[in-house]
Amino acid sequence: MSLLPRLLPLVVVSLFPVSPLFADPVADRYRKATATVAPRLVRIDTVGGFEQVDGALTNEGATTGLLLDEQGHVITSAFNFLHDPSTILIRFADGTKQVGRRIATDYNRMLALLKVGTVPESTHAVPLAAVPKTAFQPGRTVIALGRALSPDEPNLAVGILSGTDRIWGKAIQTDAAVGPNNYGGPLIDLDGRVLGILVPLSMTSTALTAGDEMYDGGVGMAVPLEDLQTIVFPKLSAGKDVYSGETGFSFTENGIFIGAPVLSDVLEGGPGDKAGLKKGDRITKLGAAPVQTAMQVVCHFQLRYSGETTAVTFLRDGKEQTxxxxxEPPEALPKRERKSTGLPASTVTDRGSSAHF
Structure with a gap:
């Protein structure tokens, strides 16, 4: 599937005053909300890098980012940098340009942190307000913003917040048009507050380009800004890439959603095996939290990063052990082929494919 830039059914909105003759209260509110965050919305152009990632053409067109602070940190989607460009050029709302550099990438939530040397003074007085996760309300109107279609004006797509705690709790969902042109841009409410950063994510795949196939399908994802500020930014600002935390065990495909937390496969030499877990063990607690379903286990580890440690309590032969x-990062897991599928054992079970994590 080509990942070349594609036109979204978006609108490029002028932030200049509109004649009363053509005034529209609804459009005016969209315009006002957009204007609130527009000074922090940046256009990102890249030069060089790989032509293909995962066998698909990479996105070399303009994309979007959001200025986080006066120190020059810009957050964007990792999708925009999978081709490892040699040059990053960031254009601010006032037209000034800065060469940026990538600080680190979060391959779990698919976010990239960039940095420029200086930022325009025009952005200093513009606060970045986050919508608290406790205030997320499905059905509320939201706006997906980008600055890829025009260097001078934001492009926007209007929709609703259609779900929370998606992708194992890592994202929120919107039906607004989301794609390569606004990946890395903010999802805002009608007061101009930021709910999250637009990214491609998938429930069924951890491939680098996973989630892009849902482009313009009414299923857009965003990582909550609150999580970005409290979890992601502290990790990325340290200057090291971070990865999902793999356990090396899995549940049967259907069991993930409705089944008991009984392990169907433990990869030899993987983290679960090193900890002493075996096929057939029933997980009863993660830390101090009781566990009743496989879904709880999957969500717990999907939200965490490689190198993090969890106390796992399980039942084996009627006795509870902890x-x-x-x-560990995905690349560190041992590979073991199965003749029936040709896939690593860490991605299959006796019933076929499973959501290994």
Missing amino acids: VSLTT
């Missing part, structure tokens, strides 16, 4: 499990 071990410490430290997750």
Whole structure:
């Protein structure tokens, strides 16, 4: 599937005054909300890098980012930098340009942190307000913003917040048009507050380009800004890439959603195996939190990063035991082929494919 820039059914909105003759209260509110965050909305152009990632053409067109602070940190979607460009040029709302550099990438939530040397003074007085996660209300009107279609004006797509706690709790969902042109841009409410950063994510795949196939399908994802500020930014600002935390065990495909937390496969040499877990063990607690379903286990580890340790309590032969499990990055897991599928054992079970994590 080509990942070349594609036109979204978006609108490029002028932030200049509109004649009363053509005034529209609804459009005016969209315009006002957009104007609130527009000074922090940046256009990102890249030069060089790989032509293909995961066998697909990479996105070399303009994309979007959001200025986080006066120190020059810009957050965007990792999708925009999978081709490892040699040059990053960031254009601010006032037309000034800065060469940026990538600080680090979060391959779990698919976010990239960039930095420029200086930022325009025009952005200093513009606060970045986040909508608290406790205030997320499905059905509320939201606006997906980008600055890729025009260097001078934001492009926007209007929709609703259609879901929370998506992608194992990592994202919120909107039916607004979301795609390569506004990946990395903010999802805002009608007061101009930011709910999250637009990214492609998938429930069924951890491939680098996963989620892009849902482009313009009424299923757009955004990582909550609150999570970005409290979890992601502290990790990325340290200057090291971070990855999802793999456990090396899995549940049967259907069991993930409706089944008991009984392990169907434990990869030899993987984190679960090193901790002492075995096929057939029933997980009863993660830390101090009781566990009743496989879904709870999956969500717990999907939200965490490689190198993090969890106390796992499980039942084996009628006796409860507790071990410490430290997750590892995907590349560190041993590979074991199965003749029936040709896939690594860490991605399959006796019933076929499963959501290994």
